[in-house]
Amino acid sequence: VNVTQQPRAQRTRQSILEAAGQVFAENGFVGASVEEVLTRSNTTKGALYFHFRTKEDLAAAVIEEEETVADRIAERELVRDAPPLEVLISLSERWASEIQSNPVVRGGVRLIVERRADPSRLTEPYERWEKLVAGLMLKAQEQGDLRETTDPFLAAELLVAAFTGTQLMSHLRSGHRDLMPRVRTMLELLFAGFVPETRAVRFPGAVER
Amino acid sequence: VNVTQQPRAQRTRQSILEAAGQVFAENGFVGASVEEVLTRSNTTKGALYFHFRTKEDLAAAVIEEEETVADRIAERELVRDAPPLEVLISLSERWASEIQSNPVVRGGVRLIVERRADPSRLTEPYERWEKLVAGLMLKAQEQGDLRETTDPFLAAELLVAAFTGTQLMSHLRSGHRDLMPRVRTMLELLFAGFVPETRAVRFPGAVER
Amino acid sequence: VNVTQQPRAQRTRQSILEAAGQVFAENGFVGASVEEVLTRSNTTKGALYFHFRTKEDLAAAVIEEEETVADRIAERELVRDAPPLEVLISLSERWASEIQSNPVVRGGVRLIVERRADPSRLTEPYERWEKLVAGLMLKAQEQGDLRETTDPFLAAELLVAAFTGTQLMSHLRSGHRDLMPRVRTMLELLFAGFVPETRAVRFPGAVER
Amino acid sequence: VNVTQQPRAQRTRQSILEAAGQVFAENGFVGASVEEVLTRSNTTKGALYFHFRTKEDLAAAVIEEEETVADRIAERELVRDAPPLEVLISLSERWASEIQSNPVVRGGVRLIVERRADPSRLTEPYERWEKLVAGLMLKAQEQGDLRETTDPFLAAELLVAAFTGTQLMSHLRSGHRDLMPRVRTMLELLFAGFVPETRAVRFPGAVER
DNA sequence: ACGACCGGGACTACCCGTTTCT
DNA sequence: AGAAACGGGTAGTCCCGGTCGT
Numbered sequence: 001v002n003v004t005q006q007p008r009a010q011r012t013r014q015s016i017l018e019a020a021g022q023v024f025a026e027n028g029f030v031g032a033s034v035e036e037v038l039t040r041s042n043t044t045k046g047a048l049y050f051h052f053r054t055k056e057d058l059a060a061a062v063i064e065e066e067e068t069v070a071d072r073i074a075e076r077e078l079v080r081d082a083p084p085l086e087v088l089i090s091l092s093e094r095w096a097s098e099i100q101s102n103p104v105v106r107g108g109v110r111l112i113v114e115r116r117a118d119p120s121r122l123t124e125p126y127e128r129w130e131k132l133v134a135g136l137m138l139k140a141q142e143q144g145d146l147r148e149t150t151d152p153f154l155a156a157e158l159l160v161a162a163f164t165g166t167q168l169m170s171h172l173r174s175g176h177r178d179l180m181p182r183v184r185t186m187l188e189l190l191f192a193g194f195v196p197e198t199r200a201v202r203f204p205g206a207v208e209r
Numbered sequence: 210v211n212v213t214q215q216p217r218a219q220r221t222r223q224s225i226l227e228a229a230g231q232v233f234a235e236n237g238f239v240g241a242s243v244e245e246v247l248t249r250s251n252t253t254k255g256a257l258y259f260h261f262r263t264k265e266d267l268a269a270a271v272i273e274e275e276e277t278v279a280d281r282i283a284e285r286e287l288v289r290d291a292p293p294l295e296v297l298i299s300l301s302e303r304w305a306s307e308i309q310s311n312p313v314v315r316g317g318v319r320l321i322v323e324r325r326a327d328p329s330r331l332t333e334p335y336e337r338w339e340k341l342v343a344g345l346m347l348k349a350q351e352q353g354d355l356r357e358t359t360d361p362f363l364a365a366e367l368l369v370a371a372f373t374g375t376q377l378m379s380h381l382r383s384g385h386r387d388l389m390p391r392v393r394t395m396l397e398l399l400f401a402g403f404v405p406e407t408r409a410v411r412f413p414g415a416v417e418r
Numbered sequence: 419v420n421v422t423q424q425p426r427a428q429r430t431r432q433s434i435l436e437a438a439g440q441v442f443a444e445n446g447f448v449g450a451s452v453e454e455v456l457t458r459s460n461t462t463k464g465a466l467y468f469h470f471r472t473k474e475d476l477a478a479a480v481i482e483e484e485e486t487v488a489d490r491i492a493e494r495e496l497v498r499d500a501p502p503l504e505v506l507i508s509l510s511e512r513w514a515s516e517i518q519s520n521p522v523v524r525g526g527v528r529l530i531v532e533r534r535a536d537p538s539r540l541t542e543p544y545e546r547w548e549k550l551v552a553g554l555m556l557k558a559q560e561q562g563d564l565r566e567t568t569d570p571f572l573a574a575e576l577l578v579a580a581f582t583g584t585q586l587m588s589h590l591r592s593g594h595r596d597l598m599p600r601v602r603t604m605l606e607l608l609f610a611g612f613v614p615e616t617r618a619v620r621f622p623g624a625v626e627r
Numbered sequence: 628v629n630v631t632q633q634p635r636a637q638r639t640r641q642s643i644l645e646a647a648g649q650v651f652a653e654n655g656f657v658g659a660s661v662e663e664v665l666t667r668s669n670t671t672k673g674a675l676y677f678h679f680r681t682k683e684d685l686a687a688a689v690i691e692e693e694e695t696v697a698d699r700i701a702e703r704e705l706v707r708d709a710p711p712l713e714v715l716i717s718l719s720e721r722w723a724s725e726i727q728s729n730p731v732v733r734g735g736v737r738l739i740v741e742r743r744a745d746p747s748r749l750t751e752p753y754e755r756w757e758k759l760v761a762g763l764m765l766k767a768q769e770q771g772d773l774r775e776t777t778d779p780f781l782a783a784e785l786l787v788a789a790f791t792g793t794q795l796m797s798h799l800r801s802g803h804r805d806l807m808p809r810v811r812t813m814l815e816l817l818f819a820g821f822v823p824e825t826r827a828v829r830f831p832g833a834v835e836r
Numbered sequence: 837a838c839g840a841c842c843g844g845g846a847c848t849a850c851c852c853g854t855t856t857c858t
Numbered sequence: 859a860g861a862a863a864c865g866g867g868t869a870g871t872c873c874c875g876g877t878c879g880t
Contacts, residue, residue: 256843
């Protein structure tokens with residue numbers, strides 16, 4: 001294999017991926033046209049079909065990258081030695097910020113939301129989020145930061161659903177521009193019901209925006 | 210104008226609308242094919258394009274019907290003389306039940322979620338839901354059923370977003386089959402944070418399913 | 419048979435025919451849409467398909483009416499006791515004027531020009547014109563108004579072709595508005611070559627416009 | 628730009644153009660079906676829509692080629708050092724011969740005749756013919772080959788109209804097979820009226836066919 | 837006799853994901 | 859890697875019957 005060319009190949013692949021992310025985010029899978037991706041990435045069919053065998057393949061790559069980013073963020077937050085609910089907060093805000101700034105992530109998110117009954121796909125991303133959140137909720141309950149009466153698993157499910165709904169609303173109303181404040185107030189209101197009256201969650205300053 | 214044959218016409222129109230609801234719900238607007246609607250409704254192109262000028266038109270009709278149903282449900286619940294939060298509960302459950310059972314509603318819901326920033330559209334359905342819910346939240350606060358510290362408008366926004374997210378999750382995971390219990394637990398968890406500790410919301414038995 | 423309704427039926431038929439003439443004149447046979455005819459004639463499909471079995475039928479009726487008008491004009495001019503070339507002149511101008519004012523005639527003319535290799539149609543209108551003109555040319559030659567060296571049949575053929583071409587040009591350039599002067603100068607130039615130097619054709623004042 | 632494969636592409640494009648010429652010539656613009664062009668050119672939709680964006684585009688290309696051919700013929704004749712009327716004769720016959728033998732030209736001619744008042748089109752071909760002919764007529768008059776009493780511009784207009792009419796007649800009656808003799812006699816008769824008695828135009832042998 | 841409403845279905849232009857050839 | 863070609867599938871148009879009322 002040629003080695004000197006690899007950097008250029010990687011750049012090409014990346015720019016295709018980014019363009020695809022945008023187009024998928026705006027139009028969904030069926031609504032997206034390969035031609036549009038070509039135009040935005042300033043490449044040609046030859047290039048695209050060299051890197052990705054089909055349009056489905058391209059979508060899968062977008063999702064994969066999005067998942068990788070998600071994992072990286074999750075890992076980075078999980079190792080922090082902070083109260084679990086605070087981890088949950090900064091995790092949510094980091095993720096929101098990523099959605100705002102990274103087109104590939106935005107595309108992946110839309111593709112996942114849209115996903116038809118294609119069960120042969122990668123392990124459901126939502127389940128992974130739910131498991132991760134549930135873990136934090138459990139730890140929080142052990143430390144007395146989650147009410148005894150609140151089921152940690154159901155709380156996790158709700159948080160994921162509410163985040164998804166919030167992200168959707170922000171997408172529809174402002175094209176994700178007001179995502180951060182929406183996520184912030186969502187968390188505040190939710191946690192008001194999760195946390196015992198005697199405790200209070202510390203909300204750090206918003207990451208950005 | 211004319212009276213002859215109208216019953217048949219109405220039946221045809223309705224069966225097209227229902228088929229369209231299904232197809233839109235399953236595949237979204239772009240993914241839906243008119244041909245599929247034809248097959249499922251057991252009609253022909255002539256019939257379809259007699260009742261609806263374009264595919265867009267058909268989608269608009271689906272949304273319109275869905276909105277009409279929503280309004281009818283809202284009206285029926287609002288006149289009830291019950292505590293506002295209980296109204297909110299039965300309203301949510303009625304709506305969830307409608308989504309489960311009525312394909313046109315299901316289609317409309319998906320179409321609305323998908324809708325890009327098409328500002329020339331009917332007044333955003335979400336805004337209407339938010340206003341309605343906010344009204345009930347305000348009344349609840351007056352009656353002491355909503356914590357003083359909870360902003361009724363933000364609470365309404367969250368509820369709508371959480372409902373949407375929950376509906377989406379249920380759609381993706383079970384095709385709306387487990388929608389009712391999901392909505393129920395969502396409400397329980399949310400209200401735990403909204404209602405003062407001294408009060409308790411009465412959750413009636415689930416409407417059905 | 420019902421008699422009282424017949425006048426109304428005739429009116430309906432006529433208004434359809436006129437609308438059809440317009441639409442055919444503007445768009446040709448294939449380009450014309452029955453729907454457009456309906457709109458302009460303010461009638462409905464039921465009415466149209468009662469009077470005319472198919473679109474072809476409608477076109478045939480338009481042509482038939484146009485031919486009838488042509489025959490009527492020809493007869494009226496032919497009985498006149500005037501020099502043959504003068505008859506030719508006023509015949510041409512009457513026909514031009516009819517084309518300008520009568521939409522059905524205009525439609526018929528276009529349909530005939532367009533006619534595909536459909537040899538099973540009514541006897542070619544052009545042949546009839548040529549025969550008629552040839553007869554007048556022959557008479558003119560007998561009276562010394564046509565040069566001895568000019569073949570009356572070829573002259574007739576040319577006149578018909580030139581008229582058709584002129585009519586077409588006028589249609590393309592002005593929508594038939596400048597048809598009269600064009601026909602007039604065409605005749606003047608043509609006759610300059612047909613008539614012996616010693617004679618001169620009397621051009622009457624133009625019929626109108 | 629690109630160089631690879633251009634010969635093949637050019638061949639494909641040309642064969643599509645020729646098939647399109649035929650189909651347009653036979654059925655006009657609306658009557659022509661892209662599918663028929665595909666069949667006759669032995670190509671596929673993909674190929675056609677790679678070379679031409681729409682059916683209109685295809686028609687425009689046919690017209691453009693026809694105009695190019697016309698220009699080439701005109702240029703070649705105009706540089707000849709011959710009496711203007713003789714140039715006119717051989718020009719007409721060359722053009723007639725081209726119509727007979729070149730399907731693209733035939734298509735273009737029909738498309739132009741059909742063209743409705745679409746003012747956004749290329750400069751009206753008829754005007755260009757008229758100007759060209761008028762120029763020759765003027766020169767002929769200077770040299771005493773055109774009668775003093777004949778207006779060169781009107782004569783040009785008539786010639787173009789008569790040619791168009793003749794071509795149409797030949798199309799309708801014989802599918803252009805008898806075009807050459809028709810044009811020849813048309814010119815003879817016309818010129819009999821244009822040229823002074825003392826002079827005589829030399830009619831060369833027909834170009835071919 | 838006349839006309840209205842409703843529906844049938846063949847057909848059209850065109851888009852678009854993909855492959856082939858160089 | 860890019861130009862060219864492939865071909866299935868799309869929404870939509872349009873001519874035309876049926877089937878009623880008046």
